[in-house]
Each structure stands twice: as structure tokens, then as C-alpha cells.
Amino acid sequence: MPTVPREDEVLAYFETLSNWGRWGADDQLGTLNLVTPATRREAAALVTEGTAVSCAWDIQSVADPDPASGRPMRIMLGSGENPAEMEPGGRASFALDFLGVAYHGFSVTHLDGLCHAFWDKQMYNGIPAAKVTDREGATELSIHALQDGVATRGVLLDVAALKDTAWLEPGEAVFPEDLEAAEDRQGVRVQEGDALLLRTGWGRRKREPKSNRPSTAGAYPGWHAACLPWFRERGVAMIGADTGNDAYPSGYDSLAHPIHSIGMVAMGLWHIDNCDLEELASACERLQRSAFHFSLAPLRWVGATGCPVNPIAEF
Amino acid sequence: MPTMPTEEEVLGYFQTLSNWGRWGADDQIGALNLITPAKRRDAAALVSEGVSVSCAWDIQSAAEPDPAYRRPQRLMLGTGEDLPDPAGGTRHGFAWEFIGLIYHGFAVTHLDSIAHVFWDKKMYNGVPAERVTKQEGAQDFAVSVLKDGVVSRGVLLDVAAAKGKKWLDPDEPVYPEDLEAAERRENVHVSEGDVLFLRTGFARRRRAPKEDRGDTSATASWQAACLPWLHARGVAMIGSDTANDVSPQQYEGFINPMHLVGVTAMGLWLIDNCDLEALSKACEQYNRWAFHFTLAPLRWLGASGCPVNPIALF
Numbered sequence: 001m002p003t004v005p006r007e008d009e010v011l012a013y014f015e016t017l018s019n020w021g022r023w024g025a026d027d028q029l030g031t032l033n034l035v036t037p038a039t040r041r042e043a044a045a046l047v048t049e050g051t052a053v054s055c056a057w058d059i060q061s062v063a064d065p066d067p068a069s070g071r072p073m074r075i076m077l078g079s080g081e082n083p084a085e086m087e088p089g090g091r092a093s094f095a096l097d098f099l100g101v102a103y104h105g106f107s108v109t110h111l112d113g114l115c116h117a118f119w120d121k122q123m124y125n126g127i128p129a130a131k132v133t134d135r136e137g138a139t140e141l142s143i144h145a146l147q148d149g150v151a152t153r154g155v156l157l158d159v160a161a162l163k164d165t166a167w168l169e170p171g172e173a174v175f176p177e178d179l180e181a182a183e184d185r186q187g188v189r190v191q192e193g194d195a196l197l198l199r200t201g202w203g204r205r206k207r208e209p210k211s212n213r214p215s216t217a218g219a220y221p222g223w224h225a226a227c228l229p230w231f232r233e234r235g236v237a238m239i240g241a242d243t244g245n246d247a248y249p250s251g252y253d254s255l256a257h258p259i260h261s262i263g264m265v266a267m268g269l270w271h272i273d274n275c276d277l278e279e280l281a282s283a284c285e286r287l288q289r290s291a292f293h294f295s296l297a298p299l300r301w302v303g304a305t306g307c308p309v310n311p312i313a314e315f
Numbered sequence: 316m317p318t319m320p321t322e323e324e325v326l327g328y329f330q331t332l333s334n335w336g337r338w339g340a341d342d343q344i345g346a347l348n349l350i351t352p353a354k355r356r357d358a359a360a361l362v363s364e365g366v367s368v369s370c371a372w373d374i375q376s377a378a379e380p381d382p383a384y385r386r387p388q389r390l391m392l393g394t395g396e397d398l399p400d401p402a403g404g405t406r407h408g409f410a411w412e413f414i415g416l417i418y419h420g421f422a423v424t425h426l427d428s429i430a431h432v433f434w435d436k437k438m439y440n441g442v443p444a445e446r447v448t449k450q451e452g453a454q455d456f457a458v459s460v461l462k463d464g465v466v467s468r469g470v471l472l473d474v475a476a477a478k479g480k481k482w483l484d485p486d487e488p489v490y491p492e493d494l495e496a497a498e499r500r501e502n503v504h505v506s507e508g509d510v511l512f513l514r515t516g517f518a519r520r521r522r523a524p525k526e527d528r529g530d531t532s533a534t535a536s537w538q539a540a541c542l543p544w545l546h547a548r549g550v551a552m553i554g555s556d557t558a559n560d561v562s563p564q565q566y567e568g569f570i571n572p573m574h575l576v577g578v579t580a581m582g583l584w585l586i587d588n589c590d591l592e593a594l595s596k597a598c599e600q601y602n603r604w605a606f607h608f609t610l611a612p613l614r615w616l617g618a619s620g621c622p623v624n625p626i627a628l629f
Contacts, residue, residue, distance in 0.1 A: 037365030044362030044607065044628070050352030052463045059459075059615040061452070073415065074452050074617055080433055080444025092575050093433045095447045095619035100415025102392060109614075118408035120401045129395025132410045137376075137389050148367045149609075149626040254406065261407050293359065295464075297611045297624040300424075301374040303389055305410040310611040312464040314359070 002175035002226065007252045010225045010262070017232045018266045020125050028145035030114050030124055030268020034237040035152045039193040043153040043293045047314050053283045055197065055240065055275045055311040056109035059101065067218075069102035103308045104273075106220070106244055111298050112271040115141035116305045117257075117264035124268040137303025146270075146298045152237060154294025154313055155194050157182040158281050160201030167201030170216035173224035173247035174198060188290040192235030195294045195311075198223060199277040202242040207278075222247035225258035232267060238296075239263070240272030240311065272296070272311055280313055287315055317490035317540065322566050325539045328576045332546045335440050335580070343460040345429055345439055345582020349551045350467045354508040358468040358607045362628050368597045370512065370554065370589045370625040371424035374416070381422035382532060388415045418622040419587075421532070421558050426612050427585040429456035431619040432578035439582040452617020459614045465584075467551060469608030469627055470509050471591065471598050472497040475516030482516030485533035488561045489513060491544040501604040507549030510608045513537060514591040518556040522592075536561045539572040546581060552610075553577070554586030554625065586610070586625055594627055601629055 023033045065071040078096035103110040115138035118129040123141055131140040159174050160167055162182045168174070183189055190196055200221040205213050220243040231239065239245060239259075246259040255261060263269035284290050293314040299307045338348045380386040390413040398408045418425040430453035433444040438456060447453045474489050475482055477497040483489070494513075498504055505511055515535050520528045536557040545553065553559065553573075560571040569575060577583040598604045607628040613621045 040365035040367070040628070041362055044359045044365075047356060047359030050355035050359075052355070052466045054463045054611075054614065056462075056614050058462070059613060061617065069411075072615070074615065076447075076449045076452055076617075077417065079449050079452075080436070080438070080447035081449060091435050092569055092571070093444070094419070094574075095431050095433070095453060096417065096419050097452065097617075097619055098415060098417045099613075099615060099618055099621065100388070100413060102411065102413040104409070104411040115395075116410055118395055118398060118410070120406050121395070121398050121408075123395070129398055129408065129410075132391075132395035134391045134394050134396060137391055137412065138410060144373065147371075147373075147624075148369045149624060151367050151609075151626070151628055254404075256407065260409075295609050295611065295626065295628075297369075297609065297626050299374055299622055300369065300371050300624055301387070301389070301414060303376065304414055305412060307414065308613055310462070310464060310614055312466070312609060312611050314355070314466055 002177045005226050007254065010252055010255060010258055013228050013262045014266045017228055017262065019268045027125055028141055030270065031237045032150065032270060034193045034235050036193060039153060040151050043151060046153065046291060046293050049287065049315040051315050053279050053313045055277060055280055055313060056309065057274065057276045059108060059308060066105040066107035068105035072101040072108065074099055101308060104306060106274060108308050109274050109276065110306050111143055111309045112264065112273060112306045113138060113141060113143040113304065114264050114268055114270065117260045119261050119265040122265065124265055138305050142302065143298045143304050143307055144300055144302050147300050150238065150296040152294055153194050154197060154292050155188055155190055156197045156199060156277065156280055156284050156290050158199045160199055165201065167205040168221035170219035170221065171247060171249060172221040174222065175224050175226050176230040179227065179230060186290040190234045190236060193237050195238040195240065196236045197275060197277060198241040199281050200242055203276040203278040218248065220244055220248045223259050225250065228262055231269060238270040240275045242275050242277045244273045245271050272309065275311065283315060317492045319538065320540050322568050325566065325572050328542050329580045332542055332576060333580045334582045342440055343456055345584065346551045347465060347584060349549045350508040354468060355466050358466065361468065361605060361607050364601060364629040366629045368593050368627045370591060370594055370627060371623065372588065372590045374423060374622060381420040384417035384420040387423065416622065419620060421588060423622050424588050424590065425620050426458060426623045427578065427587060427620045428453065428458040429578055429582055429584065432574050434575050434579040437579065439579050453619050457616060458612045458618045458621045459616050461612045462614050465510065465552060465610040467508055467510050467608055469512065469606050470503055470505055471512045471514060471594055471604045473514040473595050475514055480516065482520040483535035485535055487535045488538035489515065489535060490538050490540050494541065494544060503604045505548045505550060508551050510552040511550045512589065512591060513555040514595055515556055518590045518592050532562060534562050537573050542576050552584045554589045556589050556591045558587045559585045586623065589625065597629060
């Protein structure tokens with residue numbers, strides 16, 4: 001049985017796991033400082049098949065709206081139905097669209113910038129929350145810090161497969177004991193600089209007909225707060241999951257989202273929420289390996305607290 | 316001196332350079348079919364420094380608006396201003412926002428999907444333009460067909476540097492002869508499956524003071540004569556620090572031949588408005604102009620393109 005930390009122990013992680021000052025007072029990268037040129041070179045050496053696999057969901061303007069933030073919008077300004085005759089010969093025209101989305105929530109695959117989470121009116125490295133303003137957006141810790149993208153080793157830990165279940169139950173939390181059992185099963189060891197992806201099978205559940213997936217009233221599987229010290233010890237640079245990362249409810253009255261709150265604010269740990277890891281899991285099974293070259297190319301949107309992304313695993 | 320092809324010759328490219336049917340009637344990815352697993356493996360072997368470089372501009376809500384399509388919008392829905400006093404028991408908080416933009420145009424670094432361009436009411440492979448509707452968007456050739464991203468060898472041909480200029484003048488379009496001169500200078504040969512970037516220095520011009528940069532709606536770029544060259548070399552995707560067509564227009568009967576012939580006849584994907592200044596410096600520093608290239612377009616169903624951050628890895 002896993003050891004469940006008490007609430008006061010989890011609250012103490014804000015101190016004991018803190019990376020404040022570790023990479024300087026002006027640091028904007030947090031745990032991504034753990035990715036080095038050597039890490040990237042080693043990751044590139046994992047490309048032996050020459051195949052790429054996405055870890056994202058499609059962005060759909062006609063799907064069920066996100067419970068928190070509604071539907072992505074695609075407004076066609078030019079289509080092929082009544083093509084405007086734009087040039088002298090009248091033979092050419094162009095499709096044109098506006099794309100807009102409130103990507104935070106539980107549907108769109110997205111990156112959380114370190115400015116997404118506040119605790120006691122502060123962000124990572126002790127930066128005041130007030131640095132995220134209505135007018136300028138995030139003037140510190142925005143996703144813009146990742147302008148050159150993320151390239152490192154990615155590792156998938158398939159806890160659904162470990163537990164031999166189609167998907168973990170709503171609210172089911174994953175503990176370090178599960179992560180280590182998954183490592184043993186898969187013959188991989190998470191190391192410093194890794195982008196670590198957790199499969200709970202929720203991508204599979206989301207594809208089931210509605211009758212097979214009753215409403216969970218906001219409950220999701222995900223990492224238990226007990227994973228936070230484990231991330232720090234292993235030097236994980238970034239986490240992602242096929243849910244919103246936090247197991248919800250968290251089991252703690254004063255901490256609804258310990259992975260977000262402690263991970264981002266204390267540790268500077270970047271999150272990718274709502275991945276689709278089904279194809280990645282199939283690729284890992286087929287190729288009998290769980291480590292790959294991982295790349296992420298966030299939009300260089302100044303002031304944004306995150307953005308929709310398409311994380312790519314290369315084998 | 317290179318000769319500019321006549322209007323009739325360029326119109327002839329719709330037939331002579333056509334890739335319609337080449338990869339089957341149902342093909343969705345056009346020239347990207349030229350990228351093979353072996354090409355990707357070779358590209359990964361180019362990562363010897365472990366350094367990555369973006370080829371995109373910042374997306375700014377506060378910058379000068381795009382002349383055609385205005386400003387990207389960032390609507391903050393939750394900020395760090397006016398948070399409740401933590402002593403009241405709510406210690407956590409989150410920032411979030413809506414972001415939206417019209418990315419086509421001349422400012423934002425973006426991918427043009429094959430669904431962006433119509434000629435005689437048709438798209439690549441003869442698919443009717445009507446497949447792009449107001450309601451559903453692009454039902455063929457949307458940007459989401461590249462769901463697993465683009466990974467290949469990237470090559471930068473720095474024509475501005477080859478000509479010893481800060482930037483090319485608007486009346487100085489780029490011909491195959493210029494591309495080959497850049498190849499010789501860089502000791503690189505563009506080959507099948509490459510993602511090819513053209514640097515005209517326009518990004519440097521965009522950054523220059525107003526009196527130096529002049530009218531930025533006028534730019535050099537690929538002259539239409541490059542189309543047969545790109546076809547012959549098997550280029551899978553092109554990008555440049557311009558919108559990939561010469562402006563002002565050089566022909567009377569049509570605009571934007573790189574878009575029209577490239578996209579509709581050849582199924583060539585375009586990345587418009589790159590910033591290639593940092594990439595150019597990295598290439599000079601490492602003394603090589605070929606690198607591992609990745610593009611991870613948003614999987615936006617129905618979209619005719621999307622803003623992107625193309626990444627070169629050395």
C-alpha cells in the first residue's frame with residue numbers, strides 16, 4: 001500500500017521542494033533548466049525508426065464544449081463556397097479563418113506556463129502574482145520563455161497498462177510506488193531532464209460512447225501529491241498526462257490542485273494537460289521501448305499563460 | 316542574368332509541375348509525402364550540438380497590427396490582480412485567458428495548409444473548393460492532416476548573405492541561380508524531402524527604423540522561376556522571412572504564383588513570415604546550413620493553417 005502524506009506534510013512541500021533561487025532570481029525556465037545540450041543530443045540518438053507520433057487531441061469547434069471554458073472557435077472569413085474574386089483574372093481565391101480558444105480546462109491539449117498558478121499571491125521564484133495583469137497578460141513566467149521550444153528525452157509511464165485496466169477510475173490517484181512498478185514493467189528509469197508522461201487510459205475513456213462513461217462530477221485520475229518529492233528527486237523537467245495532471249479530488253481540504261500549486265509555484269515544474277496518449281502507448285508497445293525524442297514548440301505568444309500544443313514523440 | 320518566365324510559362328506550370336494523382340486520389344499531404352523514415356533518421360543524426368533555435372516571430376497583441384488582418388487578441392479571464400486575501404482561506408489562484416487571431420497575412424509566422432488556396436475553384440489534387448465551407452471549414456487538406464507534425468532535414472539558403480547584403484531589395488526577386496549560388500557558398504545540396512528556408516533578410520528589415528526599412532509591403536521573395544527548381548529537387552515544404560511571394564505583383568493575370576502553383580498544383584506547404592535571423596546566426600556559428608527540423612501544427616480541425624513555431628535543432 002502506498003504511503004499517503006498528511007495535509008501538513010504536503011503543505012510543507014512548498015518549502016522542502018522549493019526551487020526558488022536555484023537557477024537565479026531572474027529565472028523564467030524552472031525545471032526546464034534541467035534539460036542540457038547533452039540531454040538533447042542523447043534524446044536525438046533515440047530516433048532510430050524515423051516515425052513521429054502526436055500526443056495531442058484534435059481541436060474541435062463542433063465537439064462537446066469544455067465544461068470550464070467552452071468551445072474552440074473557428075470563424076471562416078473566406079471559404080470555397082462563394083470564393084471572392086480577389087485578383088484580376090478572377091481565377092484565384094483563398095480560404096481564411098480566425099482561430100480562438102480559451103485553452104485552459106479539461107479538453108484542449110495545452111501547456112501551462114509557470115504564471116498559470118498562484119499561491120499566497122505569488123508565483124514561482126517568489127514573483128508577485130500581480131505581474132499577471134489584465135492589460136499586459138503575464139509580464140513574467142509566460143510561455144514565451146520557451147521560445148526555442150523544448151527538446152529532450154520523453155518517457156511514457158503507462159499506469160493503466162500496469163494495473164491491467166482500460167482506465168483508472170475517476171479520482172484514482174497515482175503514487176510513486178505505481179511509477180516505480182511501471183518503470184520495472186517497462187524496463188525504463190526516469191532521469192534528470194526527462195519530460196514524463198503519465199497514461200491513465202483517460203484518452204481511451206474519452207472515446208467511449210457516452211453511455212459507457214457516466215459523468216464523473218469533476219473527478220479525474222492523475223498524479224497524487226506524493227509524486228511531487230519523487231519528481232524532484234528524479235529531476236523531472238516537465239510532466240504531462242491524459243488528464244489535467246492533478247488527481248481530483250485531491251484528498252486535501254486546503255489544496256485542491258497540489259500538483260499545479262506546488263509543482264508550478266514551488267518547483268517551477270511545467271505541465272502539459274489533457275494529452276492523448278493512446279497512439280503513443282501503442283507505439284511504445286510495438287517498438288518495445290518507453291523512451292523517445294520529445295519535442296514541444298509552444299506558440300511565441302507574448303503574455304500568454306499557456307497555449308494549445310501538439311507534443312511530438314519521435315522514435 | 317536570369318530571365319523572368321512569361322505569364323504564359325507560369326500558367327504552364329499548373330500542368331508541368333502538377334502532382335495531382337501522384338500520391339493517390341485521396342492524398343491529403345502533397346509534397347510532404349517526399350519525407351521518408353530514412354530522411355527523418357538522417358535528420359536526427361544532425362543533432363550534434365544539442366541546441367534549438369526558433370524560426371518564428373513573437374505573437375504580440377501590442378505590436379503594429381498586420382496590415383491585412385489586424386492584431387492578435389489576448390483576453391485575460393483570470394489574472395493576479397485583485398486576488399482574495401490568502402488569510403481568508405483561499406490561497407490558490409489561476410491565470411487564464413482566451414487567445415484568438417487571424418494568422419494569415421504578413422505579420423504572424425504561420426503555416427498555410429493546402430486548403431488555403433483555390434485556383435479555378437479547385438484545390439490540390441482537383442478537390443473542389445466547395446469542400447471548404449463556412450460551417451465545417453476545410454473538410455480536406457486542413458492543417459489537422461499533419462497531426463503527427465513534420466520532422467525532416469531543414470536547410471537554410473541565405474541568399475541575402477550570398478549576395479553580401481543586409482536584405483534583398485524589393486526589386487530583387489530570388490531565382491534558381493541565386494539558390495544555387497547560396498548552395499555553393501554553404502556547401503549544401505537541397506535534396507528530396509528537405510524543408511527549405513529562404514532568407515532574404517526581410518526580418519532584419521522589419522526590425523530596422525522606419526526610415527531605413529521603407530515600405531514593408533514591398534518585398535523580394537521566390538520568383539516563380541523557383542517552382543520548377545523546387546519540383547525538380549523534391550522539396551517537401553518551403554518557408555521564408557517573407558510571405559513567400561514577390562510583392563508588388565510581377566504578373567497581370569494572377570497574383571502570388573508561389574501560392575497558386577505551389578499549393579494547388581504541387582501540394583507544397585508554405586510557412587509564411589518566419590524570423591530567420593537567429594537561425595542564420597546559428598548556421599554561421601556552426602558553419603552548417605542543414606539541421607533537424609520540426610514543426611508541430613495545432614491539430615485544429617477545419618483550419619486553413621495555424622500560427623506555428625518552427626524549430627531547428629543543431
